[in-house]
Amino acid sequence: MNIPVRRKIVLSFTGAMAVLSVLFMIGTLSLKRLQDSYVKVSHSYEVIARIRLMEADLHETQAGLRGCLLTQQPAFLETAKTHLSLIGNDAFETARLTVDNPRQRESLEELRPLLAETAGRIQENIRLCSRGHLREALKLFRSGSLSQDNQRLQAIINQIVREEQTLLLEREKTVSGRARFALVMFIFGCVFFMLFFLAAMWLINREIRQKEAFQKNLQLEEYRLFQFLEAVPLGIFVAKKTGQPYYANRQAENLLGKGILPNALIEDQAKLYRLFRAGTGEIFPTEQLPLVRAIKGEKTMTEDIEIHQPNGTVVPVQTWGTPVVNPSGEIQYAMVVFNDITERKQGEEMKHNLISVVSHQLKTPVAEINGYIENMLDGITGELGKKQRTYLSDMREIGLNNYRLLSDLLNISKIERGLLSSDPQKISLLTIVSGALRDYEKSVEKKGLTLTLEGIGREWEVMADPDKLIETLRNVVSNAIKFTDKGGITLTAEKVGSFVHLKIQDTGSGISDASLAQLFSRKMILGTESSRAGAGLGLYVAKTFMKLQGGDITASTEKGKGSCFTLIIPSA
Numbered sequence: 001m002n003i004p005v006r007r008k009i010v011l012s013f014t015g016a017m018a019v020l021s022v023l024f025m026i027g028t029l030s031l032k033r034l035q036d037s038y039v040k041v042s043h044s045y046e047v048i049a050r051i052r053l054m055e056a057d058l059h060e061t062q063a064g065l066r067g068c069l070l071t072q073q074p075a076f077l078e079t080a081k082t083h084l085s086l087i088g089n090d091a092f093e094t095a096r097l098t099v100d101n102p103r104q105r106e107s108l109e110e111l112r113p114l115l116a117e118t119a120g121r122i123q124e125n126i127r128l129c130s131r132g133h134l135r136e137a138l139k140l141f142r143s144g145s146l147s148q149d150n151q152r153l154q155a156i157i158n159q160i161v162r163e164e165q166t167l168l169l170e171r172e173k174t175v176s177g178r179a180r181f182a183l184v185m186f187i188f189g190c191v192f193f194m195l196f197f198l199a200a201m202w203l204i205n206r207e208i209r210q211k212e213a214f215q216k217n218l219q220l221e222e223y224r225l226f227q228f229l230e231a232v233p234l235g236i237f238v239a240k241k242t243g244q245p246y247y248a249n250r251q252a253e254n255l256l257g258k259g260i261l262p263n264a265l266i267e268d269q270a271k272l273y274r275l276f277r278a279g280t281g282e283i284f285p286t287e288q289l290p291l292v293r294a295i296k297g298e299k300t301m302t303e304d305i306e307i308h309q310p311n312g313t314v315v316p317v318q319t320w321g322t323p324v325v326n327p328s329g330e331i332q333y334a335m336v337v338f339n340d341i342t343e344r345k346q347g348e349e350m351k352h353n354l355i356s357v358v359s360h361q362l363k364t365p366v367a368e369i370n371g372y373i374e375n376m377l378d379g380i381t382g383e384l385g386k387k388q389r390t391y392l393s394d395m396r397e398i399g400l401n402n403y404r405l406l407s408d409l410l411n412i413s414k415i416e417r418g419l420l421s422s423d424p425q426k427i428s429l430l431t432i433v434s435g436a437l438r439d440y441e442k443s444v445e446k447k448g449l450t451l452t453l454e455g456i457g458r459e460w461e462v463m464a465d466p467d468k469l470i471e472t473l474r475n476v477v478s479n480a481i482k483f484t485d486k487g488g489i490t491l492t493a494e495k496v497g498s499f500v501h502l503k504i505q506d507t508g509s510g511i512s513d514a515s516l517a518q519l520f521s522r523k524m525i526l527g528t529e530s531s532r533a534g535a536g537l538g539l540y541v542a543k544t545f546m547k548l549q550g551g552d553i554t555a556s557t558e559k560g561k562g563s564c565f566t567l568i569i570p571s572a
Helices: 002-071 075-097 102-130 134-141 144-189 191-231 250-256 266-272 290-295 342-377 386-416 429-447 466-482 513-517 527-531 537-548
Strands: 235-240 245-248 275-277 300-308 314-325 331-340 425-428 450-454 461-464 488-496 499-506 552-558 562-570
Touching: 002 075, 002 102, 002 144, 075 102, 102 144, 235 250, 235 290, 245 250, 250 331, 266 275, 266 290, 290 300, 290 314, 290 331, 314 342, 342 386, 386 429, 386 466, 425 429, 429 450, 429 461, 429 466, 429 488, 429 499, 461 466, 461 562, 466 488, 466 499, 466 537, 466 562, 537 552, 537 562
Parallel strands: 450 488
Antiparallel strands: 235 245, 235 331, 275 300, 300 314, 314 331, 425 461, 488 499, 499 562, 552 562
C-alpha cells in the first residue's frame, strides 16, 4: 500500500513539477514575446520622434537660411548648416527603426530622394549666401520647386507618422493582450512568486523609462547650458580645483588665441596663455591670477592683465574670478570671466591725451597772464588806482586758481597713465614752505586772515621732491584759504620717528564725516564749495604725490571749528 502511495506522491510531484515547468516555459515565452512587443512600441515612439525631429531640423534649416537672406547676418548660416547636417542622421535612424515595417520602408524610399533633392537646394542656397550672392540665393529660395518639395515632404512625413501611429496602436493592443495572457498563466502556475516577478519587471521597466527620460532631459539641459555659454559675448574659462583647464567658450578661445590645454599645470598657464601684467611686458604672477585666487576661495576683479595673442595682438582684459562650489560648500571648480576692454582703454587714452594736451596748451598762456598781472600790481606799467588794483587782484586770484586747476588736470592725466616719477633730495623744510606760500600772501591779506609759521626753522631738513612737495603744500593751503572766512591758518612742524609732520591748521567750516571718508578721492567735492576751481582734485593729486615720495597726507576735522591736514614727509 505504501509503495503506490509513494508512487502517487512521486507522480503527483513529478506531474506538478512538469506542469510548473510547462507553465514556467509558457510564462517565460510569454514574457519574451511581451518584451519584443515593448521594444516594437518603443521603436514606434522613436520613429515618430525621429520623423518630427527631422521635420523640425528641416524647418530650422530653412529658418536659418531665411534669417540670413533677410538680415544678411552670416550667423544664421551656422544654424542652417548645423540643422542641415542633422537631417541625414535623422533619416538614417528612422530607416533603421522601421526595418521590420515594409509599408514604412516604401514611404522612406519615396522620402529619401526628395529629401536629398531638397537638401541639395538648401545647400546651394547656403553656398550662395556664404559667397555673398544673396540675390541669386533669394531667387532660388523663392522658386516654386522648393515650396513644392516642402509640400511633398510634409505629405510624406505626415503619412509616415499616421502609419506609425496606426502600427503603434496595434502593437499596444498586442502588448496588452500578451501581458494579460502572461499574467493569467503566472497566476495559475505560481501566484505569489509570479506576481512578485511581474511587479519587479514592471518596476524595473518603469525605472528604466524614468532614467532614460531623466538622462534625455539632463542631456538637453546640458546642451542648452553650453549653448548659452557659447552665446555669451564674454570669455568664460573654467578649471578644476586642481587647476587643470576644463572648459572655455568660443569667446575665451578667440581672446586667448587657443583652446583649453588639458595637461597644462597651473603654474605654467600664465606663460602658456601669454598673460602679461598690463604695460610691463612681464608674465602675470601665478599667485595673483584670478583663477588661482578663485581656487583658494577668493572672488576677484582686475583690469591689469593683457593677453599677447600669437598673431602679436595685445588685448587688455577685465577679469572676474569666482569659485564654484558643490552643495556641501566645497570648491569643485574655478571660473574666470574676462572681457576685451581694448576700445575702452583706447577711449581712456584719447581722453587722457586730450586733457594733457589741452591742459598743457592752456597752462602756458595762463601763467603768462598771471605774470602780466603781477607786473601791473607791482607798478611796472605805472601807478594804479584803487579800483584798478582791486580788479587786478581778483583777476590774479582767478588766474592762480585756473593755473592750479590746469596743473591738477595735467597731473591726474599723468597719474592715470603711470607717467609720474619722483626725484627725492635733501632740502630745507623752510625753503619748501616759503616757495609754497609766496603766491598766497596777498590772498590771505585780502580775506583778512592770518598766516602763522610755528617751529619751522632752517634746521628742519627733509628728503622730498621739491616741486611735488611744494605743489602738494600749495593745494592744501589754497583749500584752507578758500574754506576759511575768519581767523587764520597756522603751519607747525614736529619730528616723529624718521618723519617730519607738517601740519596745516585752519579755522574754517570743517568737513563732514561723510566727506572726510572720501576726502582724497578724485571724485570728492567739498560740499557747497564745489563750484570753486579745483575743489577735490588737488587733494587727490596731493595724496598721490606724497605716496610717490614715500610719505603720506592725512586730515582731521571738527565741524564748524576747522580742519587740520598733516603732511608726513621722510626726514633727511
